[in-house]
Amino acid sequence: METTERQHYWLPVPDRTGFTWHRHAFRGKYWDGRPSDTSVCGKPCAMAKPSELDWFQAPTCPDCTELLITEQSGTGNTEQPRTASPEQPDTGSAEGEQ
Numbered sequence: 258m259e260t261t262e263r264q265h266y267w268l269p270v271p272d273r274t275g276f277t278w279h280r281h282a283f284r285g286k287y288w289d290g291r292p293s294d295t296s297v298c299g300k301p302c303a304m305a306k307p308s309e310l311d312w313f314q315a316p317t318c319p320d321c322t323e324l325l326i327t328e329q330s331g332t333g334n335t336e337q338p339r340t341a342s343p344e345q346p347d348t349g350s351a352e353g354e355q
């Protein structure tokens with residue numbers, strides 16, 4: 258069973274110094290070109306289109322990895338997707354009985 262709700266993608270982003278890059282995970286299906294976002298580990302990141310070298314050199318953020326693993330293993334937890342049950346309107350059966 259795969260939950261499509263919790264999709265994430267990885268993107269190398271520079272940290273505030275701009276010298277070191279890390280590959281953070283972000284919520285969503287893919288990077289849509291936004292200039293910044295908050296990573297799974299809670300860091301506000303400035304995003305830019307990474308080069309192949311960035312992908313190659315940026316180490317994967319251990320915090321993001323840990324959080325995603327925790328989420329995956331935390332099954333049976335609170336978040337259960339509600340099955341959309343159509344609302345049943347009161348058909349007036351209780352009306353006029355008294």
Ligand SMILES: [Zn+2]
Nearest residue numbers: 281298318321
């Ligand atoms: Zn991270």
